[in-house]
Each structure stands twice: as structure tokens, then as C-alpha cells.
Amino acid sequence: MISFNGLERMMLLDWLNYALLGLLAIALLTAAFTDLRRRQIDNWLNAAIALTAPLYWLAAGMAPWPDIAIQVGFAIAVSAVLVGLWHFRLIGGGDIKLLGALALWIAPASYLTLLIVMALTGGLLTIGIAAFHVMARRKGRPIIPYGIAIAVGGLWVLGVEHLPAGVV
Numbered sequence: 001m002i003s004f005n006g007l008e009r010m011m012l013l014d015w016l017n018y019a020l021l022g023l024l025a026i027a028l029l030t031a032a033f034t035d036l037r038r039r040q041i042d043n044w045l046n047a048a049i050a051l052t053a054p055l056y057w058l059a060a061g062m063a064p065w066p067d068i069a070i071q072v073g074f075a076i077a078v079s080a081v082l083v084g085l086w087h088f089r090l091i092g093g094g095d096i097k098l099l100g101a102l103a104l105w106i107a108p109a110s111y112l113t114l115l116i117v118m119a120l121t122g123g124l125l126t127i128g129i130a131a132f133h134v135m136a137r138r139k140g141r142p143i144i145p146y147g148i149a150i151a152v153g154g155l156w157v158l159g160v161e162h163l164p165a166g167v168v
Helices: 006-038 043-060 064-087 093-103 108-135 147-162
Strands: none
Touching: 006 043, 006 093, 006 147, 043 064, 043 093, 064 093, 064 108, 093 108, 093 147, 108 147
């Protein structure tokens, strides 16, 4: 059996923490790319993000009470609000699942930053796609791949909150 002293255990958890955050960043880039190409964010990707959150909680040293309980409750609340928006066709199903899964990873205060960056990016993205739509003389409403804006917001928070000072 392998035995770790306190410092070794902390280093292992730090390594796991950064590895999981790196995987989350790759998942966000994948979500943005697939939403751009197919206007769809795959369920398996959203499920993978949600199901790896408990590993992140462990690596980050979150306590079951109140840390993890707050995170889970927050994710449920975020998902409930988003389902309401989906009911009125204001957001897509893949976007709901991605934002709900991210709520398991990102603290409530930092989630507000994600929403602000997402809204600004989404606004610019919408203006750009609408302009292209008009210039190309396309009929109907343009479809906005909002997974790109969600990914930018998520990556922003990961960079600001989790990268060592001086890297960003």
C-alpha cells in the first residue's frame, strides 16, 4: 500500500485540481467548437462536466457541509431558472445543461462574473452573426451558437480564479 505524508498528499491534490481544471477548459473549448459547427452541445459532454465536479470538490478540499451543499444547491437553483428561460424559448437546451454543469464547478460569486463575460461576449457574437446574416441576405432569424459565449465566460473565470498570479 502506498502511504503519503501531508505534503505529498497536498501536492497530489494540487496536481489533480489543476488537471481537472485543464480538462474542464478542454471541455469548454469542445462545447464552443461543436456549437459553432453543429449548433449543438452534446449531452455526453455536459454529463462529463457535471459528473467530474465531485472529483474537483475533493481535489479542491471542499467540505461536504457547507461548501459542497452550497454548490449543489446553487446548481439546482441555476438550472431551475434556466429551465424557466427555456420554457419561453430564450435559451437552448444544450446551453441550459452546460450552464447547470458549470454551476457545479464555479462558486456563486464567480458565477456572476461568468454571466457578465458571457453576456458581453454573446452580445458581440450576436451582432457579428446578425451583420453577416444581413450582408449575406439570408432569410429568417440567425441561430446564435451561444455555447461560444458560455465557454468564453467559463474560461475567463478559470483563468482569473485558478491560474497563479502573473500568468493571466
